Amino acid sequence: MKMNMESLTEKKVRNTSLLFMGLAHILYLKDYLKGSVFALIELIFLVSIPKVIKNISNLITLGTPKPHLPIFQRDNSTYMLFDGIITIIFILLFFLMYYISVKSARKSYQEYKIKGRRKNVRESLADISTGSFSLFGLLPALLLVVFFVLVPLIFSACVAFTNYSAPNHITPNNVVDWVGLDNFRTLFGGDILWGKALGRVSLWTLVWALLATTTCFFGGFIIAVILRESKIKIAPVFRGIFILPYAVPSVISMLVWQNLLNGSFGTVNRTLMKLGIIDKVIPWLSDPWLAKFTVVMINLWAGYSYFMLLTTGSMTAISQDIYDAARIDGANSFQVFSKITFPLVIYQTMPLLVMSFTHNINNFGAIFFLTGGKPVVADSATTSAGGTDILITWIYDLTINLQKYNMGAALAVMIFIILAPFAIFNFSRTKSFKEGEL
Amino acid sequence: MRTLNKIIIYIFLIVTALITIYPLLYVFSAAFSKGQSISALNIIPFGDGINFNHFRYLFKETNYLNWFKNTFIVAALTSALTVLIASLSAYVFSRFNFTIKKTMLMTLLILQIFPSMLAMIAIYVLLLRMRALDTLWGLVLVYVAGNIPYNTWLVKSYMDTIPRSLDESARIDGASHLTIFFRVILPVATPIIIFLAIVTFTAPWMDFIFPKMILRSPEKQTLALGLFGFVTDKKSEFGSFAAGSILVAIPFIIFFILGHKHMISSFGAGAVKE
The missing domain is CATH 1.10.3720.10 (MetI-like)
Known part of the structure; x- marks a missing residue:
């Protein structure tokens, strides 16, 4: 594919990378490795959209009472609340990745303008090794803090706006409802x-x-x-x-x-x-x-x-x-x-x-x-x-x-x-x- | 006037010392007493002679050794994992630049002020789904996660003071990021690492809330749970409680008396450095 690099503008790079994550990396910047990682992230997100929608709607309703079902098949409001919060964090993370991908495409483009050539494989690998080192260095801390500190704290802040209490609203037997500022x-x-x-x-x-x-x-x-x-x-x-x-x-x-x-x-x-x-x-x-x-x-x-x-x-x-x-x-x-x-x-x-x-x-x-x-x-x-x-x-x-x-x-x-x-x-x-x- | 002053000072110090020793004296006296309940304890310390019944009872009739082992495992793992994870993320925060670094650091700083206890229910739900209830590793995860926000900051602030020229010269020699972390940065950051290891090792020994919530089966109890079990509303086995307590407290006391000077200077360093 012979792209006329002279006609490539920063706007074009931005728009292409906005269209699909990693597209600008692959099409214009020939940074296939980075581009495919970004594209993979977007694919994962697109595939999980049905699940995301279900979790968000569960978060809004917190489940409906189904007294005729056995206990373990009933809607579990606490799980729904938990999953809902994690889903929201997941969505935020996706948009963050999108932002990062656009930013990275623009940065690579500017470097290309200055240097007059694309990054070679070695430079690109060095980039990725530094980036992945900070990612994997932080990953254990991030996972633990998100799942055991951040989500639980948000969860408990949310519970303050529900009727989650004994004797009538305890999961898994019964469902919990949002009650606004009642408490x-x-x-x-x-x-x-x-x-x-x-x-x-x-x-x-x-x-x-x-x-x-x-x-x-x-x-x-x-x-x-x-x-x-x-x-x-x-x-x-x-x-x-x-x-x-x-x-x-x-x-x-x-x-x-x-x-x-x-x-x-x-x-x-x-x-x-x-x-x-x-x-x-x-x-x-x-x-x-x-x-x-x-x-x-x-x-x-x-x-x-x-x-x-x-x-x-x-x-x-x-x-x-x-x-x-x-x-x-x-x-x-x-x-x-x-x-x-x-x-x-x-x-x-x-x-x-x-x-x-x-x-x-x-x-x-x-x-x-x-x-x-x-x-x-x-x-x-x-x-x-x-x-x-x-x-x-x-x-x-x-x-x-x-x-x-x-x-x-x-x-x-x-x-x-x-x-x-x-x-x-x-x-x-x-x-x-x-x-x-x- | 001078002697009068001195007498007043002595009286003050002696009275304070007596009040300080008072409860400790009764713990020892109860540990070596015959009876179990506090009401049977002679008000004259060691008034009923010395007796090793309670220690025998602890080791023969209760799971004391098991509690001790469990607590030790939890404390050691918590300490090791906290040191590893917090110092690695501190290194990344201190030496690398990435998009949401500021936001992440601020979030950690805000999170560290809220005790994990406020989020008890959610942690319970999470562990339930992970099938980590009634396991020691579930408890360790909760402790480590709770330790990370504050201690990442603590170690990061320390690492910020280590000159970057150290890592750069290592990088020129071809060292990888991981090598630089383990071979260059960690050795220089030893004082703060030791401080962190000690603090995170001692904390789980006497935590009560999370073990109570997470650990159910009798063979998985920790020391704090076991000791608390001796003196609930339902029963009063103060003698056994006292015996069990001094066995835990003595290593702590020896450690503190030997190390308090070092501890305090680290405390100061840790708090003011940020």
Whole structure:
């Protein structure tokens, strides 16, 4: 085929490659290898169009009830939702490939214009080897992240807009339907008990995260400063002891505390009674307010070591020159601390403080293993949210124990919203963002 | 005044140390006690003498060794796969340019902030269809996938600091991309790789939610499930729980005390580098 390459314009290359993926590569650029790979992708897509349409229509209906059929032949809404999401990702991926193919055709054309000749086989192979290396290098990570992280998160966001819940809408026996914003209406005032529980739990989640982070930070910081400034000889011994809570896996320490603080059997109350300090048991974990206090205190026990180590490290990094200069200027030790040590340490540990805050918002272990979200409060019978439940433990309860997947998912959307600013913060903190490129 | 200060400081430190040791002391005391329930535990630590019943019970009557083995397999595989997959994709992100690199990196950065737990149901459905429920590899896949977004960024940021002239000189010598990755980049990135391996190895030991959801049969339980089983609402075998716990906790404690200085500097490096 003798093509007149002089008459070949960029527009023509673009349009041909838009017509069918890889066509311009094969017809004009003689890059048969690349062209056939692209063409194959388009073929695969064309062949799977019926399946794509079926999956999308299933995603819209989520299946119809067929009570007369045996269970395994009925429409399974969860599978349909899952397949629907994957299909949408598949379609997006196809259009992305299309975009890439057009872009690659234009790029090859421009190179051809400059060099005056087509790519030879060796150059084309080198291109492909680099391209396929990045593809295959990323493939395992991409597959895992798409199937186990991205699709599941989208899935759970979608469930928030369905009625997927026990007892009447559990697959595979029954189908699930889209219900729009109904679950959010229930949460935001449609139902007084749910509304109250949501307000109470969200507020406590934020207060908890704030208290948990600040108590641990200042607890650890104070101890680090004392160990450093007091110049006592056995400081390393103390440091060795103070590190222990960090080393013990937190599930273990929380379960231990739960037992020690048990109302009538726990050693704490029994010891205090024996010593005659109290004559009635203290309801450490069964009074709604005291339980909140206890949870924060036990978390302080478990968490101060980390910040002690961190602030110790951060203080060691402050240059001695600054201190010497301050001393010469006549600053007393309090001034040195408040004007130099404190601001520098805060500045250095700020990103970790923010991380610790988001960690505490989702700190399932600290609540679940200590109180299980209990004690029971007024609205617990309907909503299952207890006095110390934070959003994530409440979601666990709703999902695992009550199978109210829709409500659990609606709360997960709430967590998305709370965490979104932190995701943005994370992003703005990256070096690449600061330098204006990624 | 000076001595008074010193006394106050000592009192503060000693009280803090006592509170810190308090629960740990009772765990040891319970592990070596005679009775099972917390109510039978003598309030004076080791007040009832020393007894090895609970350890005997753990090894003879329960699946403790099996739990330990399962957990070790899961942790080791999770750690190895995370290191391999995250560092390979970090290398690609750090050294290659392709069309949607920016979008992908941003997506990973946003995804890493949401705990996998929020997506429990979907992960359950997926594993059900893959026939991976009640298998250890299903659990490993969930952990590895959850580890990738954050750790890819972590390793990528580290690799960005490795000068490109290193790879270029290797390329001139005719090394392939894979050779450069394994022979040039990975050896230089060892500190962050070790950090990653340790963190991802320790995390599965005490995770509860996913094993609880995925593993059903008694012989496939992990340590966290098994230990939790001793102290549920239904039964209280605090003695066995304590014995089982100290056996897991002791290696951790030794490891942390030996390695905490290194850990903290890595923590700092990991967090600030990005």
